[in-house]
Amino acid sequence: MANSALELVALILTLVGLIGAAASTGMPMWRVTAFIGENIIVFETRFEGLWMNCYRQADIRMQCKVYDSLLALPPDLQAARGLMCCSLALGGLGLLISLVGLQCTACIQNNDRAKRLVLIIAGSLVLMACICVIIPVSWTGHVIIRDFYNPLLIDAQRRELGEALYIGWMASAFFFAGGCIFICCNLQSEEKGPARYVYSRNSDYMAYPQPLQPQQMVLLPQAQPQFQPMLSRHPSTVYSYSSRQPSERGWHISEH
Numbered sequence: 001m002a003n004s005a006l007e008l009v010a011l012i013l014t015l016v017g018l019i020g021a022a023a024s025t026g027m028p029m030w031r032v033t034a035f036i037g038e039n040i041i042v043f044e045t046r047f048e049g050l051w052m053n054c055y056r057q058a059d060i061r062m063q064c065k066v067y068d069s070l071l072a073l074p075p076d077l078q079a080a081r082g083l084m085c086c087s088l089a090l091g092g093l094g095l096l097i098s099l100v101g102l103q104c105t106a107c108i109q110n111n112d113r114a115k116r117l118v119l120i121i122a123g124s125l126v127l128m129a130c131i132c133v134i135i136p137v138s139w140t141g142h143v144i145i146r147d148f149y150n151p152l153l154i155d156a157q158r159r160e161l162g163e164a165l166y167i168g169w170m171a172s173a174f175f176f177a178g179g180c181i182f183i184c185c186n187l188q189s190e191e192k193g194p195a196r197y198v199y200s201r202n203s204d205y206m207a208y209p210q211p212l213q214p215q216q217m218v219l220l221p222q223a224q225p226q227f228q229p230m231l232s233r234h235p236s237t238v239y240s241y242s243s244r245q246p247s248e249r250g251w252h253i254s255e256h
Contacts, residue, residue, distance in 0.1 A: 004103040006185050007119065011098055013178035014126050018091040020171030021133050025084040028054045028064060029162035030077070030140055047162065050081050076143050080136030084168075087132035091175060094125030098182060116186040123182030130175035137168035 028049030047054040054064040067073060070081075100107045101118030108114050141161055148158050 003185050006181055007098075007102050008104070010123075010178045010181035010185075011095070011102070013174045013181070014091065014095050014098065017126075017130070017133075017171045017174030017178060018088070018095060020167050020174060021084065021087050021091060021129070024133075024137070024164045024168035024171060025050060025088065027162075027164040027167070028052050029164045030080075031144060031159040032162045033159065048077075048159070049162075049164065050077055050084065074143070076136070076139045080140060083132045083136045087129040087175075090125050090132060091129035094122045094129060094179070097125065098122035119182050119186045123179040123186075126175050126179035126182065130172045130179060133168055133175060134172040137165050137172065141165050 026049075028047045028051070030050065031048035033044075033046040045056045047056070052064045052066045054062050056062040070078060098119060099105060101115040101122065103115065108118065144159050144161055147153055148160070150158075
């Protein structure tokens with residue numbers, strides 16, 4: 001019952017992480033214009049994402065334009081495109097596989113070992129999705145912070161961390177928690193499983209196609225123990241065997 005509740009928690013965490021990764025992939029707020037200096041009134045804000053860059057003028061409207069060429073993007077955004085798409089694929093695949101191995105589902109019946117193996121595979125895929133999310137998000141954040149403190153760049157070229165990066169970090173945390181729960185719960189159950197007996201290949205055994213039925217007990221007649229004379233070291237005065245010679249008393253009776 002406890003494992004079933006933890007599996008549902010892991011499923012919810014994985015789903016939330018998948019939604020966060022999808023939102024971070026589609027949002028254009030990866031890089032935001034930095035407001036530096038004494039110029040407080042700014043009429044235009046620029047956002048740069050994986051697929052497009054957008055301009056917002058005086059909080060009224062936003063205009064977006066898709067990138068004309070992939071090769072024109074910086075290396076961190078080029079890698080982020082592929083890794084974020086891989087994270088969505090791995091997270092979605094892990095979520096679907098976990099539905100097969102849950103204890104509350106009947107996709108696999110009468111085979112707990114197969115269910116645990118399926119959930120371990122699903123947890124591994126979710127952890128791989130976590131890695132694919134945290135690498136591009138952290139790489140982009142590192143580049144933004146490095147350029148922000150670069151004295152060779154002017155203020156107009158500096159950017160700040162956008163909302164999509166924070167959502168990506170949170171999505172990777174949800175992925176990590178969900179994958180660890182899937183794996184740890186089922187590894188613990190595997191260790192606590194029933195004892196298994198290992199047979200040698202050289203041992204002779206017979207496989208029964210059908211289970212053995214209990215047979216009625218039959219009592220076999222026991223042989224009566226035979227009397228065996230016991231030998232003793234001390235002479236006995238009582239003799240139980242018959243003698244062929246006439247006794248002394250018999251001689252006396254005949255004489256009279």
